[in-house]
Amino acid sequence: MWRLTRSAASNLRRSRCFSTAIPGPCIVHKRGADILHDPWFNKDTGFPLTERDRLGLRGLLPPRVISFEQQHARFMESYKSLEKNTQGQPDGIVSLAKWRILNRLHDRNETLYYRVLIDHIEDFAPIIYTPTVGLVCQNYSGLFRRPRGMYFSAKDKGEMMSMIYNWPSTQVDMIVLTDGSRILGLGDLGVQGIGIPIGKLDMYVAAAGINPQRILPVMLDVGTNNQKLLEDPLYLGVRQPRLEGEEYLEIVDEFMEAVHARWPKAVVQFEDFQMKWAFETLQRYRKKCCMFNDDIQGTAGVALAGLLGTVRAQGRPLSDFVNQKIIVVGAGSAGLGVLNMALQAVSRMSGSSANPQFFLLDKDGLITKGRKNIDPAAARLVKTSAEIEGLGLTDGASVLEVVKKVKPHVLLGLSGVGGIFNEEVLKAMQQSDSKKPAIFAMSNPTNNAECTAIDAFKHAGGNIVFASGSPFDHVDLGNGKVGHVNQANNMYLFPGIGLGALLSGARFISDGMLQAASERLASYMTDEEIQKGILFPSIKSIRHITAEVGVAVVQTAISEDLAEGHGEVGAKELTHMSKEEIVEYVTNNMWFPIYSPLVHEK
Known part of the structure; x- marks a missing residue:
């Protein structure tokens, strides 16, 4: 790469x-x-x-x-x-x-x-983004002072095409949209979930240089099933149960049509939708417009970058990824997205007949194809009963049982259940078939992390690779050794994906563009850093890594014939750009905050 x-x-x-x-x-x-x-x-x-x-x-x-x-x-x-x-x-x-x-x-x-x-x-990302943004969302109705972004509600059906023109900016490049149904690991927060699009777009400006006059945070308020909010006199959202089925999809359809009519080249990022609607809306719109779901695709890309980095940390060639035994705890949109992208990576390396050793667990334990009412999105990612019987496992086996029997190279959590990687589970990771096993506690906010960094190094040993979704301090292991904490956060990918998609003018965001972004992130760290257990760069370099990811996305959009150009740069000009010219094109289109001279015009 x-x-x-x-x-x-x-x-x-x-x-x-x-x-x-x-x-x-x-x-x-x-x-x-x-x-x-x-x-x-x-x-x-x-x-x-x-x-x-x-x-x-x-x-x-x-x-x-x-x-x-x-x-x-x-x-x-x-x-x-x-x-x-x-x-x-x-x-x-x-x-x-x-x-x-x-x-x-x-x-x-x-x-x-x-x-x-x-x-x-480095100081402010944890305040405007993870983990403080979760606390802000929980208290948003009380914190509200002035409006930021737009609110489209269940009461606005039939009016969205005209409402979209109430936004004062004539041009919008980046939209982050949520329905508030699954905010981080906090669940249904209704209209208070608007804090997530605001925080994400602040990261787009800071990391990707998207012009803040061309961003739009959006809350799609279709009600809430959170009874506490419905009874809260300060709650600012629609006071009704969530819309379901066709009624729900009609609202989302109307909004997407309105956005596409006014800003047909805007990139739309779906954020924190509950699993059934996350997958449904992704499949519904991904080939119709330039959009992606950060929980499914962004989380998967960051996790894949970490998984590929883990192979390097173990001193093995990347091709050995096909032999990695990976346990994913959490079968929501993020967990399924990770396994799906990991499966695509294995297929590229060894062909479509590959049978990777991936194991998926939800709140009821290990999932197999034999389980009743299995989610269609999970069906192709899980093992048959016969495959796990050889390991002495059955459907519904606990996290501890699966770790003991599988002896995984990687234990990855996206469960939203704080502390589920308890002392017993972490100690069982000492028996991993890898000399340098990886533990990824990726759930947000901090209280929902599957384990803390201190507990991971204390119980699983000092030779692990550790990553988390929320920030933790590095761990002092004694004798001058440090247990490095990697923040495996989507902020390393989604700004670059959005920037690259925008500047390429991609018709839609392909799997190839997402994989290129993930692989670019995975290759960013030096071998020396990887051997120290450092899988992701310092957030201080976020603008640089975002530029590199953006370049990789633009290049892939061009190679896949998806690029239609942006602004005065058309598809033809993009196609004839050298690699160095693409770098210059991307970096020169990253906005930087400096006071502009103001000239009044009536």
């Missing part, structure tokens, strides 16, 4: 997405206080005097002009003061306090907000 060279990486750092050059002027149709109240254009005390004169701002601001860098430093001082003042308070209170101070900046000054986010992504 081709990757950015050092010189190309240097060009990336010098490109517009990291530039400090003054951008071209921006035309605005507002003046005076209206400018100050618009977070897209507001510069707070950063408006130069000449701009204050032409925009009718003189006298509406304190006289001193504060530079962008000074504003940045002042905000960080406030943030660090907050950290100091909240020491010793419960984690949830501290996290929400940090979210509030960032949210207030977001409401007031988007340019400064995104610059702070990019410059301190």
Whole structure:
């Protein structure tokens, strides 16, 4: 797999997405206080005097002009003061306090907000994204201050085609959509799930350089089955049970038709839909428009990258992936997505007749083809009763039983059940057929992780490879050794998938494009890093890895004849681009937050 060279990486750092050059002027149709109240254009005390004169701002601001860098430093001082003042308070209170101070900046000054986010992504990603976003969603009705994004409800049937034109931006490139039915591992949070699309799109801006004026978070409110929310006087959503069947699909269809009519080239990411609708909507729309489901395909891609990295960490060639024994605990959309992509990888390596040693468990234990009422999406991914009998297992066997009998190379959790990898299960992993077994506790938020990093290294041994969905600190193993914690989070893939799909103008997002993204992520780490158990890069390099993933997606879209071009770059121009030109094309189209000179036009 081709990757950015050092010189190309240097060009990336010098490109517009990291530039400090003054951008071209921006035309605005507002003046005076209206400018100050618009977070897209507001510069707070950063408006130069000449701009204050032409925009009718003189006298509406304190006289001193504060530079962008000074504003940045002042905000960080406030943030660090907050950290100091909240020491010793419960984690949830501290996290929400940090979210509030960032949210207030977001409401007031988007340019400064995104610059702070990019410059301190390692500190702020856990606040605007996993794990704090789960806490925000649980409390969203009480936290709500001003609207962000759009809400399409069950009450809006027949009106969505006109409603979509209420969004003020004439061009939208990226949409993240949820129905709130399965928010992280928290379940049905109804309209409060809007926090997920907002957080995901903040990551799109920070990691992929999507212009924040061209993003749209969407809540599809079809009701909720969460009785606690229905009885909550502060709940802001539709107070009715969730729509089901054709009534539900008619709402989603109408929304997708409205979006496609106004913004036919927008990329739509489905997020946190319950399993039955996650698979149904993916199959329903994936060949009709440029969309993907992050829980199924993004999670699968990140997990596959980790699985391929594990093979490297074990000192084996990637082709040995076909021999890996993998146990997946959790048969929801994410778990099935992981096994499906892993099966595709094995098939590419050894042909369609391959019979990989994959084992899938749900709340009722090990799943076999003999189980009654098995989900069709799971049927082709599980073993027959005869295949598992040779291992001394039966349908419904527990996690502990399966680990003891299979002795897997990888134990991967996407169950949403905190602590399911208990001490006994982790100790059983010491008998793995691999000298360097992997434990992936990928459920979010942190309380839903199958095990903690400390417990994994304590009970399974210091020679494991460990990854989690939420952030954990590295573990001190003594004698100067460190147990590295990998955050196997979708943030390493979905921004690059969306960026590559957008810039290629792909008609739809193919399996090949998703596999290219995953393999690019898997090959990103050096052999030296892999041998230390480091499977994923530091989040500090998120813009760089996103650019590389985006390039891989663009290249695959071109090779599969799916690319139709973006903006002034057509399909023909894309086809004739060299690898280096594709790198330049991708990096030069990554937005970076710098104050633009504002020019008023009536």
